[in-house]
Amino acid sequence: MQSAANPALSESPPALYIHFPWCVKKCPYCDFNSHPISSQASKGRYLDALQEDLAASLASADPQLASVFCGGGTPSLFGPDVFATLLDEIKPWLAADAEITMEANPGTLEHQDLGDYRRAGINRLSLGAQSFNALHLDALGRIHSPGDIRTSFASARRGRFDNINLDIMYALPGQSPRQAEADLSQALELEPDHISWYQLTIEAKTEFAKRPPTLPNASDVAEMEARGLALLASRGYERYEVSAFARPDKQCLHNVNYWRFGDYLGAGAGAHGKLTQQGRIVRTRKATQPRLYMNDPLETIAEPVPADQVVVEFMLNALRLQQGVSFQEFFRRTGLDESAISPVWESLAEDGLVEHHRIATTPMGFAYIDGIIQRFLT
Ligand SMILES: C[S@@+](CC[C@H](N)C(=O)[O-])C[C@H]1O[C@@H](n2cnc3c(N)ncnc32)[C@H](O)[C@@H]1O
Numbered sequence: 514m515q516s517a518a519n520p521a522l523s524e525s526p527p528a529l530y531i532h533f534p535w536c537v538k539k540c541p542y543c544d545f546n547s548h549p550i551s552s553q554a555s556k557g558r559y560l561d562a563l564q565e566d567l568a569a570s571l572a573s574a575d576p577q578l579a580s581v582f583c584g585g586g587t588p589s590l591f592g593p594d595v596f597a598t599l600l601d602e603i604k605p606w607l608a609a610d611a612e613i614t615m616e617a618n619p620g621t622l623e624h625q626d627l628g629d630y631r632r633a634g635i636n637r638l639s640l641g642a643q644s645f646n647a648l649h650l651d652a653l654g655r656i657h658s659p660g661d662i663r664t665s666f667a668s669a670r671r672g673r674f675d676n677i678n679l680d681i682m683y684a685l686p687g688q689s690p691r692q693a694e695a696d697l698s699q700a701l702e703l704e705p706d707h708i709s710w711y712q713l714t715i716e717a718k719t720e721f722a723k724r725p726p727t728l729p730n731a732s733d734v735a736e737m738e739a740r741g742l743a744l745l746a747s748r749g750y751e752r753y754e755v756s757a758f759a760r761p762d763k764q765c766l767h768n769v770n771y772w773r774f775g776d777y778l779g780a781g782a783g784a785h786g787k788l789t790q791q792g793r794i795v796r797t798r799k800a801t802q803p804r805l806y807m808n809d810p811l812e813t814i815a816e817p818v819p820a821d822q823v824v825v826e827f828m829l830n831a832l833r834l835q836q837g838v839s840f841q842e843f844f845r846r847t848g849l850d851e852s853a854i855s856p857v858w859e860s861l862a863e864d865g866l867v868e869h870h871r872i873a874t875t876p877m878g879f880a881y882i883d884g885i886i887q888r889f890l891t
């Protein structure tokens with residue numbers, strides 16, 4: 514089923530994602546579009562391609578960007594000058610107080626003054642810490658040590674970053690609940706502004722899928738979650754999304770836009786975008802392989818999202834937010850009306866899984882988001 518064109522449905526995309534597809538080496542659990550970096554030369558070509566891509570998509574969408582997210586891969590393999598060049602290109606479309614995030618791997622920052630990225634215009638840093646236990650970092654195939662996380666965090670604070678996220682994973686191979694809690698405590702000692710706390714998942718086609726490590730059992734994972742959630746709450750980090758915890762006013766604006774089903778542009782190899790065009794919701798993507806992307810950075814595959822899928826995609830995002838969203842926001846973002854969700858929504862509300870007057874789970878439903886989504890599929 515195609516989505517019905519609704520002329521009232523239009524939006525200027527408030528967000529831009531830029532993908533950097535290389536890493537020093539591929540981690541065995543990672544299914545992101547990242548490739549081991551080969552030669553210096555391709556970085557220059559990649560920057561040229563990004564500039565061409567951005568110039569075309571910004572000119573055509575003419576956005577007012579409230580956020581830019583430079584993700585990967587490992588964007589910090591590129592120097593501050595690259596970000597200064599890109600942000601200069603984007604400048605005419607940037608809101609004055611735009612959130613501009615760069616992901617960084619602590620193992621790539623040892624020779625870098627992080628203040629140089631801040632001066633280039635990046636104002637939020639997301640450090641892939643993952644764990645503070647050297648054995649677990651090794652099991653994850655990471656190139657950094659616990660000391661590298663502390664050094665890069667200190668360098669970022671010295672460089673005037675006042676908005677820093679740490680990515681931490683739990684349920685790691687051989688990890689005990691006490692060790693998972695110790696990872697979070699050590700992260701909290703640094704007083705980050707935001708923590709993304711993910712359960713390690715085994716993704717298809719990764720090294721871990723081919724040679725599965727021994728993971729903690731379900732009762733240990735439940736204990737890790739209970740202890741971790743209590744610890745984060747006790748230190749004033751609000752859980753505003755399934756895996757995202759923030760100090761007051763430090764939620765990630767860019768990710769909140771995704772979860773509210775907002776539009777965004779995507780630039781770079783394999784980057785996805787979501788646009789509302791001529792009353793339709795359209796997903797865009799770029800060639801995944803860096804080589805193919807660099808050969809033709811303007812090539813974009815665009816596919817309208819069918820109406821029955823729009824509801825599921827909206828719920829997959831919005832229900833992850835602790836606060837959810839209003840019904841008005843659902844109507845405004847999707848162009849659909851109550852009839853698209855009402856029978857299922859009412860039965861979920863009767864079961865105590867979702868709120869009656871808002872698109873949000875109840876505290877009980879928050880633990881069963883997958884089951885709730887399933888009800889929209891059947
Ligand atoms: C795209 S990675 C980018 C960060 C950077 N490349 C790094 O790893 O340091 C974003 C985050 O997703 C999380 N992640 C990646 N693969 C995961 C998996 N299989 N299970 C859970 N979390 C994962 C990690 O915490 C990682 O920092």
Ligand code: SF4
Nearest residue numbers: 536539540543547586
């Ligand atoms: S550094 Fe990050 S993006 Fe790169 S392979 Fe590892 S997890 Fe994936």
